[in-house]
Amino acid sequence: MRRWDVSMPLYPGMPAFPGDPAFSSQSVHSVARGDPYSISAVSLGTHAGTHVDPPCHFVAGGATVDQIDLTTLNGPCRVVDVPIGRSSVGPSEVASVPAGTSRVLFRTSNSTRWHDQLAFFPDYVALDEAGARALLDRGTRLVGIDSLSVENDPSGRFAVHHLLLGNGALILEGLLLADVPAGEYDLECLPLRLRGGDGGPARAVLSSP
Numbered sequence: 001m002r003r004w005d006v007s008m009p010l011y012p013g014m015p016a017f018p019g020d021p022a023f024s025s026q027s028v029h030s031v032a033r034g035d036p037y038s039i040s041a042v043s044l045g046t047h048a049g050t051h052v053d054p055p056c057h058f059v060a061g062g063a064t065v066d067q068i069d070l071t072t073l074n075g076p077c078r079v080v081d082v083p084i085g086r087s088s089v090g091p092s093e094v095a096s097v098p099a100g101t102s103r104v105l106f107r108t109s110n111s112t113r114w115h116d117q118l119a120f121f122p123d124y125v126a127l128d129e130a131g132a133r134a135l136l137d138r139g140t141r142l143v144g145i146d147s148l149s150v151e152n153d154p155s156g157r158f159a160v161h162h163l164l165l166g167n168g169a170l171i172l173e174g175l176l177l178a179d180v181p182a183g184e185y186d187l188e189c190l191p192l193r194l195r196g197g198d199g200g201p202a203r204a205v206l207s208s209p
Contacts, residue, residue, distance in 0.1 A: 018122075100139050
């Protein structure tokens with residue numbers, strides 16, 4: 001079985017969505033300095049790197065990251081290629097997703113850009129509202145994408161987040177899919193079990209026979 005780690009590494013200076021807390025790590029004890037063991041203090045936002053958006057991220061009273069059903073995050077999934085040059089993921093890009101597909105990950109030109117340099121870029125490809133509706137119509141319950149936000153909405157309405165999270169779908173953001181061909185995989189994804197968390201940094205791995 002082959003595995004692809006599609007998670008973003010966490011390190012000082014890593015890309016973050018504008019306005020989100022920066023990642024930091026400070027050595028507290030160090031074997032190199034003569035201490036008996038090494039340990040560091042880490043600070044990060046709940047949406048750092050690859051992470052899961054639970055309903056409470058946008059829906060008042062919605063489930064927190066420690067309350068979501070992990071079955072939704074683990075199991076068969078489909079990686080869908082979005083052709084280079086597309087500025088958004090809409091119904092035409094969703095058309096190739098068969099009805100009943102529970103988990104869909106979109107591989108866009110973002111992945112190539114991340115592969116070249118891990119730095120935030122504001123013109124990232126994202127899911128639009130019509131595309132989100134098309135996925136819900138197909139029964140999709142997990143939507144993943146290779147950007148730090150599933151939508152690129154300067155208006156601040158966040159219609160895609162509200163639509164997906166308000167209708168029982170979870171969101172997986174910050175994937176690195178440059179080395180993963182389109183196709184069928186098994187997804188393993190476990191967010192940190194943050195009590196009451198509005199998001200959960202996660203390790204996400206794809207596997208294929």
